[in-house]
Amino acid sequence: MTENKKIEITDLILRDAHQSLIATRMRTEDMLPICEKLDQVGYWSLEVWGGATFDACVRFLKEDPWERLRQLRAALPNTRLQMLLRGQNLLGYRHYADDVVKAFVEKSADNGIDVFRIFDALNDIRNIETAMKAVKQTGKHAQGTLCYTTSPVHTPTLFVEQALRMRDMGADSIAIKDMAGLLTPFATYDLVKALKSKVDLPIVLHSHATAGLAEMCQLKAVEAGADRIDTAISAFASGTSHPATEAQVAALKDSPFDTQLDLSLLAEISDYFREIRKKYHQFESEFTREDVSVQINQVPGGMMSNLANQLKEQNALDKIQEVFAEIPRVRKDLGYPPLVTPTSQIVGTQAVYNVLSGKRYQTITNEVKRYLQGGYGAAPGEVNIELQKQAIGNEPVEHNRPADAIKPELAKLRNDIGDLANTEEDVLTFAMFPDLGREFLQQRLDGTLKPETLRPIDSNQASKLAKA
């Protein structure tokens, strides 16, 4: 606490915050009017793109996500723009060929992205290598990501090794991504300390406030030497979102870690978004309060509610505690994957089968089979060999990177979408979402793009929402 060190802030208000709280529904028209103020703050970066925003734009908002990016770029000339990229999956739901990954990164950079945060659900860094190198080729900032989870294999030592390998790939910084709110303050301190002692790169902490611990984790991260923290303007903070920007700025103010951001300006920005939030009341989740259950059974909040719905549909909600108890066992059998899309669904669904059928692995899902064949990449720890045999029989286990089996596909994609694509960006939209993307481009041509309807705010709702 002797040397002064300005802590940098990445604000998530334009991506993860509304993805976490209102199903990624914030429209560009509600972002642009406040960009001038956002641009004055002096953030290290604003996360504005990637994650589910691309999907939501095409699926619900009928906005061209590339156009959003260009508009934000123009409106935020002084601030780094950041995106979240799912490694070889890009923003879609499968592994893409390397030529698509390269093209996507290039076009993202062309249209305005300065910082690429790249992650893989299994922390299999072969799945982020192509994207990482493509970012380096554009001259932009490549951020390697550690998906945080707890398990016997996920020690600080393992995370340090992964960070070193990402550094060797050219990573300009390392992010710790605690999507479930699993980190505790003292575990954060130890992890960041370990990273800073071995990896000579800026360290960023991205932690969801689900369990109510993220503020404290960030404080301890800063004390351990972290350089940057991810926050969200308070109007869209806390709960499944992130620590409030204003609170973290105030917490570090006049300390050796002062962010030097202006609280009054942040308050004005928050006032703006507090009004905006009302417009999207229909997407408010029921899980916005701190919910510490992830700290009890290590099952992320979103996964718990999905499982509850799954069981309810099968009239088996009374089995939920058994399913929660089965999840760690399935996770162990699969070599302790972090629970994040898609592994959370893979583990959760198999756990439900194991409980409802009364016999473990009587049914094995296709996803578990594919997982055990190496179809998603390498498991963090050792998988259960007997289960693997039972699941895949004599079929081979793939030890190569999944994308190695995928031939270049950009030419075919271009060809498939044909004249519906005016630009290479359009081809990439189609690549991300074959059906949805085609429909979007067709409707654009026909002039029939129409965003989903928003339910009006009646006065009763308005007053309740003001209190939310």
Added chain:
Amino acid sequence: MTENKKIEITDLILRDAHQSLIATRMRTEDMLPICEKLDQVGYWSLEVWGGATFDACVRFLKEDPWERLRQLRAALPNTRLQMLLRGQNLLGYRHYADDVVKAFVEKSADNGIDVFRIFDALNDIRNIETAMKAVKQTGKHAQGTLCYTTSPVHTPTLFVEQALRMRDMGADSIAIKDMAGLLTPFATYDLVKALKSKVDLPIVLHSHATAGLAEMCQLKAVEAGADRIDTAISAFASGTSHPATEAQVAALKDSPFDTQLDLSLLAEISDYFREIRKKYHQFESEFTREDVSVQINQVPGGMMSNLANQLKEQNALDKIQEVFAEIPRVRKDLGYPPLVTPTSQIVGTQAVYNVLSGKRYQTITNEVKRYLQGGYGAAPGEVNIELQKQAIGNEPVEHNRPADAIKPELAKLRNDIGDLANTEEDVLTFAMFPDLGREFLQQRLDGTLKPETLRPIDSNQASKLAKA
């Protein structure tokens, strides 16, 4: 971080949490069903009485507050019960004679209170001395309180001196009471460190989460040597209330400061209170989100909303920034009182007059006059002598303890209330609230006590409130 030290928890769910979030309206009938579980947790104490609960019982709920205390005592046989006492004001709104203070403390102890947290708005410890000594006489735990504020005179050194004087009075522990959420994590660390180095007593941190910093402050307090923290079950936590019990327990779990409380049991308790909260939806405040403005202009959240209302009534809401700017000046003129009832009203109202009249102190309120005469006790710093002259002219300044001027009054109170009082407790109820208490006792005699009506939860509200 080497030596293990179990951090103790006081849960505020039955007093400050509902006082902060639903205007102190929780009824005894909603407390008793969960007491068995609360009693199993292993809290150091449960705050259950005092503050505004006595007032709300008599005024709105038409419950006998003493009867509530006895019921909670019976339902919580294994847990210390704690109350908040406003020094010589007890739970009323004036200074009482010493005989009333003694009787009130005795009866509170008789009916079940184990721990008395005693404070004075000005930190004039002469105003807490009688209550403190009365507690010691009953053999119960006397906790001296430092009302936290920031000013040139409120240094750690001053707080340490005050704590030492309270220790010399017999205090068994010292509480830091940050009613406005002014503390920052590093200021907390320094203050607690200073206290622990000089005062050999357990230190407790009571901090409101208004600005979103309280969780971090408690963490740093613990690291600095604090022994106990005040939290609230998550269903009634955060915002103007307190850090969530579950979050703080999870934050310290498996650390050297493990509270050893059971998160699953706490989750069950929170589920119960989440349902209960819906019943009181009409009292939900609009200010439940983190609001960092207290960190910007040092004006507590509750005071800001009061001032806004005051100005709105006078069609002068546009002057609010001027009033906010005037408050620190008035506070300086008055020797930097902490802003808490009643000083927040005294300072706030004078600031409004100063701005609206266009000339500072053209009008001086009676409360400021009384304050400058010493009627509330000694100011923390030096008051503006010219203002004092202007306000009180040749009238003398009282340097003695305000209650020194009050003759014993218990006999007269007994006489005044007469047969309406069945017990000494009834006399004390009348002493706290002369009109309201008399009315309550009369209605009890007449059998016409009737709690205020609660608005039903319509399904729309219910779904919105689940999201609150």
